[in-house]
Amino acid sequence: MSVKDMIKSEIDKLPENLLADVLDYIQFIEMKKEKALLIKACQNLSGPAFETVWNNDEDAVYDNL
Numbered sequence: 504m505s506v507k508d509m510i511k512s513e514i515d516k517l518p519e520n521l522l523a524d525v526l527d528y529i530q531f532i533e534m535k536k537e538k539a540l541l542i543k544a545c546q547n548l549s550g551p552a553f554e555t556v557w558n559n560d561e562d563a564v565y566d567n568l
Contacts, residue, residue, distance in 0.1 A: 514525060
């Protein structure tokens with residue numbers, strides 16, 4: 504039996520009043536994953552923009568600290 508099947512089996516045993524909590528938790532997990540992907544995408548996009556700020560001759564003395 505796969506994990507998905509085991510989860511479905513457990514959900515089938517729950518009373519109706521707890522199903523909303525399960526749904527909330529599933530949505531929380533999905534949102535957490537989406538947030539992590541968004542943060543990574545923003546980091547990748549901002550890198551080139553900040554490269555000229557971070558990499559310049561004037562601040563090169565701090566590169567070895």
